[in-house]
Amino acid sequence: MTIKDIAKLSGVSVSTVSRVLNNRPDVSEVCRSRVNAVIQSSNYIPNNSARDLVKTRSDAIGLVVRGVSNSFYTDIIRSIEKSIDAAGYTMVMRHIASCDDEVKCGAEMEREKRLRGIVFLGGCHDYTKERIKLLNVPFVCCSYTNRYGNLDDDEYSSVSIADEDEAYKAVNELYRNGHRRIAALISTPDDWSISQLRYRGYRRALEEHGLPFDESLVVSAGSFDIKDAYAAMKEQLNRNCDFTAVFAIADDMAIGAMKALREGGKRVPEDCSVIAIDGLTVSDYIQPTLTTLCQPMREMGQKSVEILLDMIEGRGENRHLTLETKLRRGASVKDLS
């Protein structure tokens, strides 16, 4: 079975079959479906080398996911995949550890996989003009911006929540419920990641409400991992300093902390309230259900791809989109007021 046989069986020219095989737009839907039907029924395998002579452009879009154990990414990845697929491109994904350099990984993929564009999911906020010179295709920062870098707004795109403001809102919710001794469960306070930004929101909320900042209430897990959050909260409880609530910067971390609190004899929310940011599905099933600010994961993925495709296809320039979270009240915050 050759491309000529397919053409004959479909009643179209060889070049039409070739255009169908290469997903080219200049074929009528009637021809396309007729050719595809013949291909399907004949188990024809396209001759790759011949196809490459025709195909002149890659359709690959890279997705670099930084921080492999973050459940929060799952829904975003699916939404990105769906959007890339619907637009006729191919998603090529790579997961890297939090300690790895996503720009370098993206640059390598760009060359190896001939990417047309890149979505970075969960990167650093500190890109320099020098650093992004490694990249020769458009890219979108999904879930973060360039707060600590020196890029101009027109040098990159982003879709994110306002991390500092959302953290501020979460701590406000605790304040509104009468909490005054509020611990923060973060990764680190100065890593130029969302951890630092959410930590700033925590600090700002304390300040605006006239609550004194107490360093002993800052619990640094050193990562976003559920295990590390659990261990950090265990240690915190050994230090015997009082607090009535914990603001965790991520759902996973809150779930880890809740286990530590339980094991330390503190009931949630009777003895200690917990609030977080993310809105994982599972957080709504645990005991007690977690009060959390839900991120619009699907929209975040969708919009990132939309902006990227606008640039790839010459419809738009770099731009920035800030999305809002939505408070999902669970049973993990006690009203002390």
Next chain:
Amino acid sequence: MTIKDIAKLSGVSVSTVSRVLNNRPDVSEVCRSRVNAVIQSSNYIPNNSARDLVKTRSDAIGLVVRGVSNSFYTDIIRSIEKSIDAAGYTMVMRHIASCDDEVKCGAEMEREKRLRGIVFLGGCHDYTKERIKLLNVPFVCCSYTNRYGNLDDDEYSSVSIADEDEAYKAVNELYRNGHRRIAALISTPDDWSISQLRYRGYRRALEEHGLPFDESLVVSAGSFDIKDAYAAMKEQLNRNCDFTAVFAIADDMAIGAMKALREGGKRVPEDCSVIAIDGLTVSDYIQPTLTTLCQPMREMGQKSVEILLDMIEGRGENRHLTLETKLRRGASVKDLS
């Protein structure tokens, strides 16, 4: 900057640069790193159409993931990605709903993305010889086999656990702890999926221990979704039929059921024990921690890719691998004996 400039700056021939760009093996490591260094520092963008003339084979391996909301897949996907990447291939992933046809999706991807092979994650156990004719490349069934189909062993590959036996073990664990009225939380009893196989293991365990089968203890959620499992267990509790334990065929479903049990006034494990199969990380952090048979997720992904690459690269034929689970004792099973 052209390929000639890169060759000049690297001190190698144009054809060597071309081989490096196409990831060909016939280049010394010294040349490769020299050329790559020049490319990195120069921000050179390869001319795609020229590259296509050289590149004759796709390096794409497809991953079709069926059942989008299954958290159990996350670690397997990462392990598959890592293994494909390490071997120098490109993973192209597509998620489909449980009601979609993974073979058709794989066949379409095979043509669109010129796949060299396919890993199916979470498919049906009922492939016919006729159906797999759609596929013209080697494929591996990851997490399932062909129990309800008519394929010969040499017509497909698989990496899975022995679902029926593992379910049998889980129910045995409940029996060993003195439970005699044991409910089964499944998707459906006759969907030719792991749900049916694990349901068979449940039935076999009851039978071997001389426990009467009671249809009113079979809770069919209609899917593997946490929400559906929660709703099904809610309904079951309204029926007022006694049971001291639940065997859930998946962790996610167990977590959904535990919320329903709580809301129905049943404490786990005091009033009702729960055991499951999967071994999600989060299951070890919830209250109470879930007793579950942990699947070797990483190994499952790794071995699937290993078998597939052996076929793609002509080192091996179709083969089948059965892996074992490991019991992780949590606090969700009460000893009644």
